[in-house]
Amino acid sequence: MMAPPINDAGHPDVLVVGAGPAGLAAAVTARESGAQVVLVDDNPAAGGQIWRGGERAHTESRAARWFARFQGAGIRFLANSQVIAGVAASRTLLVEAPRGSLEIRFRSLILATGSRELFLPFPGWTLPGVMGAGGLQALVESGLPLKGKRVVVAGSGPLLLAVGANLRKAGAEVVLIAEQAPRATVARFALGLLARPSKLAQAAAFRLALAAIPYRHGCWIETAQGAGRLERVRIRQGRRIWTERCDYAAVAYGLYPNTELAALLGCRLDGVAVAVDEQQRSSLHYVYCAGECTGIGGAELSLLEGRIAGYSATGQPDRAKRLFGKRNQARRFASRLNAAFVLRGELRALPQADTLVCRCEDVAFAALKRSSSFRAAKLHTRCGMGPCQGRVCGPATEFLFGWKTDSIRPPLFPVCARSLVPDRSLSEDELTSV
């Protein structure tokens, strides 16, 4: 399908933010339904984190099918561009693109902003070489060679197995996979997979790929050590404590929804995720949300939610409705998974007085302990006031102290002052027509 010319000032019917599985499915569905669609993503290629690197890097059949539909659809794709502000009432987003910022207006907006990894502070976690599990994998997919490098994978959730298998395929010597959840809950979850043959096959494939790598339950990194960079980690499993030498530690304690843009626009949140109705509609009737910004659930659920949002946003509630059953089933699976990998209290005791919690402003645990809320901590210590704007320390302090991060302000990311005043419209030649 040819992309129709964008209207006078380049404003689409449907604007989709985020080109991971949910955003791709939403954009393709809306476009195939006849809408003009602009898709914005801050990465160089479509695919999000799970299919990072786009169709060249991800040839598994499901990803390939979606990339093929995306390629032929006639969607306008604005890559390397991030939304820095937005005004819900005037249905406008301010987007910083490589050629400068611009305003994009829309009739309907679909937010598919995905999730980020949940990082928890422990002594030494700021040493270069300590990364997120998905973070290290993303770097590998962006060309980082790992041949001969020793890696400890730690944290929680099935992502650890996937990352372990992929890092090994990339040539890394994966020394250990440390899962903080106890064996019993992980085993109970694994039994539940018997009812889901596709998931079971996936899990079995990972186990096979990891055959010789120790996978320990109830096990976590207590400290990371090294002079100027990571050299070794101290591991605990029950009463046993030992040290592993490593070049990288890939550590993540799960995923956390990216709700900043939705919150800024005024969409109601439900806990840490954006609240949506059956049609994936947020509390603002022209803003739909799909994928992990509405709760952590994996690629299959994200694709279903994206399709539903694509139909809903183009006025086809009946077609959306046909997917509710499958989506609700995927949601039930996700909630079982999230329950199996709940974080243990011992992780709250890992930070010491001088362990940094806010990595942008270098605020230590002891300074934060004196505060009563995230807002108070911001005022007194500058915690959360640096360039990441609380995206790393916010969820960490929520886990450590039960704080809520409740003050989202534009710009959503640090930008050049120039970008705050858009002086141009979207032009045809900066869009990849796909």
Added chain:
Amino acid sequence: MPKQIAIEINGKAVQVAEGTSVAAAILSTGQMVFRSSITGEPRGPICGMGICFECRVTIDGRPQCRSCQIPVRPGMMVATT
């Protein structure tokens, strides 16, 4: 074999495959420290996806670039701190 791109990292010539991110290129030279924190601690990337801002470097004279989100371009000059 993917096309090789020539860039400079801290004044040293480096060849990396097309499509490689600047962050991956820096790490592949063995350089783990990308920047110095406000209290002078060495830091490198943690999130790999443009969220954490720990991988900031100077690219072609422009400071504060998130190196994990930027693919290498021929002749690019990269400086860590």
